[in-house]
Amino acid sequence: MANVSIRDVRKSFGTVSIIKGVDIDIQDGEFVILVGPSGCGKSTLLRMIAGLEDITDGEIRIGPRVVNDVPPKDRDIAMVFQSYALYPHMTVAENMAFSLRLKGLPKAEQAKRVQDAAASLGLTPLLDRYPRQLSGGQRQRVAMGRAIVRDPQVFLFDEPLSNLDAKLRVAMRAEIKELHQRLKTTTVYVTHDQIEAMTMADKIVVMHDGVVEQVGAPLELYDRPANLFVAGFIGSPAMNFIDGRLDASGLVLSSGAVLPLDRTPPVAAGSKLTYGIRPEHLQIAPAGTLGAIPATVAVVEPTGSDTTLIVKAEGGNLTVLLRERCDLRPGEAVALKPVSHQAHLFDEAGRRVATI
Amino acid sequence: MIDWLSPEEWTAVGLSLKVALTAMAASVLPGIAVALILERGRFWGRQVLDVLVHLPLVLPPVVVGYFLLLGFGRRGPIGALLDEQFGIVFSFRWTGAALACAIMGFPLLVRAIRLSIEAVDRKLEDAAGTLGAHPVFVFFAVTLPLILPGILAGMVLSFAKAMGEFGATITFVSNIPGETQTLPSAIYTFTQVPGGEAGALRLTLVSIAVSVAALLASEWMARRVRRRLAA
Ligand SMILES: Nc1ncnc2c1ncn2[C@@H]1O[C@H](COP(=O)(O)OP(=O)(O)OP(=O)(O)O)[C@@H](O)[C@H]1O
Ligand SMILES: [Mg+2]
Numbered sequence: 391m392a393n394v395s396i397r398d399v400r401k402s403f404g405t406v407s408i409i410k411g412v413d414i415d416i417q418d419g420e421f422v423i424l425v426g427p428s429g430c431g432k433s434t435l436l437r438m439i440a441g442l443e444d445i446t447d448g449e450i451r452i453g454p455r456v457v458n459d460v461p462p463k464d465r466d467i468a469m470v471f472q473s474y475a476l477y478p479h480m481t482v483a484e485n486m487a488f489s490l491r492l493k494g495l496p497k498a499e500q501a502k503r504v505q506d507a508a509a510s511l512g513l514t515p516l517l518d519r520y521p522r523q524l525s526g527g528q529r530q531r532v533a534m535g536r537a538i539v540r541d542p543q544v545f546l547f548d549e550p551l552s553n554l555d556a557k558l559r560v561a562m563r564a565e566i567k568e569l570h571q572r573l574k575t576t577t578v579y580v581t582h583d584q585i586e587a588m589t590m591a592d593k594i595v596v597m598h599d600g601v602v603e604q605v606g607a608p609l610e611l612y613d614r615p616a617n618l619f620v621a622g623f624i625g626s627p628a629m630n631f632i633d634g635r636l637d638a639s640g641l642v643l644s645s646g647a648v649l650p651l652d653r654t655p656p657v658a659a660g661s662k663l664t665y666g667i668r669p670e671h672l673q674i675a676p677a678g679t680l681g682a683i684p685a686t687v688a689v690v691e692p693t694g695s696d697t698t699l700i701v702k703a704e705g706g707n708l709t710v711l712l713r714e715r716c717d718l719r720p721g722e723a724v725a726l727k728p729v730s731h732q733a734h735l736f737d738e739a740g741r742r743v744a745t746i
Numbered sequence: 747m748i749d750w751l752s753p754e755e756w757t758a759v760g761l762s763l764k765v766a767l768t769a770m771a772a773s774v775l776p777g778i779a780v781a782l783i784l785e786r787g788r789f790w791g792r793q794v795l796d797v798l799v800h801l802p803l804v805l806p807p808v809v810v811g812y813f814l815l816l817g818f819g820r821r822g823p824i825g826a827l828l829d830e831q832f833g834i835v836f837s838f839r840w841t842g843a844a845l846a847c848a849i850m851g852f853p854l855l856v857r858a859i860r861l862s863i864e865a866v867d868r869k870l871e872d873a874a875g876t877l878g879a880h881p882v883f884v885f886f887a888v889t890l891p892l893i894l895p896g897i898l899a900g901m902v903l904s905f906a907k908a909m910g911e912f913g914a915t916i917t918f919v920s921n922i923p924g925e926t927q928t929l930p931s932a933i934y935t936f937t938q939v940p941g942g943e944a945g946a947l948r949l950t951l952v953s954i955a956v957s958v959a960a961l962l963a964s965e966w967m968a969r970r971v972r973r974r975l976a977a
Contacts, residue, residue, distance in 0.1 A: 462875035475873035
């Protein structure tokens, strides 16, 4: 096991700069998830840790060793790919034994280790099959088994679950987490699915356009997003945003309507702000309630366990998440009361300046 | 069956097979190497090599034969050197016919292998690297098995091309019965003499039979390999 440290790492393909100076510290045994929208450079960064892409600038350490110029085979890592990358001409057992064969382990020892890993992943009956004879979920397990058998310092996962159906994905999420608790191997896991990130990570790194927007524990990011991007990216349904200008009465929207604020934020009057509130932090009050946002119900989406409302208000459409069922109908007038201490204010540059 | 063809005709058939098999066998390894270099290499002069390899495909075969004569003939710079240093002679020998056939078939061989290299999922090789494999091991354990269908296809093409090669061969090593008179040269000779039609027809049938057999054999092998490699 080892810690991984990424220092001001940059990557350009030709003249196009893809990773623009990234710093991340990953502790020994930590499960870190890189999350961000498609094309933000997550896979590129992971491949740089693996040694599959050159590092244009900066420094990556695995343990005490700078690995910039160390080839992948000597980095003592194992990577699981989205497409699984299993060898079609090898059986499951041969695929899993690949790294052991390279270590020159005796055949009996190889077989024992493969069997142990196969048993822990429920692959024992499949050891003699070829990858083409497996379902997607089984292939995914084999890919993990192949990585586990190597017993590396660091596991690298690149969207290992995105080719699975929703139900299997949830099951595998739990299984990978359990696996990590058992093996305690340092893990860097890439996904663009923020739910996956929230549920699995010790620490989340939110990336956007080649830079790190915020690093923190899942709930930290959820409760205290550093900026508009993180606020909008983490959480589903996404946070509501209302643009306005601060004055003594509250947040003045472009329509002239005023959103009253519970507290005066520590920003100069007249500054442009974005007000952000999560759907579950808006409560429904009777129409006309003082200090609440007037709105009209547009869509009601019951999911069984909770209800999502889309309402029209002065600042645009807002999403409201209710933990209970409700008998509101489209067209009904309501008022929305923000839960106090849960609304965020972001300045013009997108930085969070206050939570009120 | 044996006396269906005259002894001379049998000689031409046997010689053609020998020349074609030799040409094919000798070009496989260079073919794989060149295909790898062209497909994966990033160096100055790659384009030049690409053009050079493909030239026999577009040049008149006679021109290729003439170049060979200039270069590998007894008095050609390379031919003379090989003769003096190693006692290897190409001109007017069956080995020369094999050289001509190998060069004419080389672009086809390389193209087939290149296509299969292009189709290899690089993630498979990447994964091997992250599992601790040296690039050389990756090539033999992962890449080579995956491109085997392409290599087989290329070998058949190269063999078939060699069986049919005429222009470069006759220009470089002439048409000597028993030494350099391959099937096409023999057919050509038959058509040039009165009453040779029957012989020409017989050899034409042989030529068709060999080509079809080669195609079928390669199809069969490729199917087996593909089934093994199906993802
Ligand atoms: N070999 C390459 N040459 C040029 N550009 C590349 C190369 N590899 C990736 N890129 C570019 O780098 C950017 C980041 O790619 P990357 O694969 O890291 O994104 P990602 O965050 O993993 O996205 P996704 O969630 O879609 O997998 C993309 O704009 C991509 O086009
Ligand atoms: Mg990616």
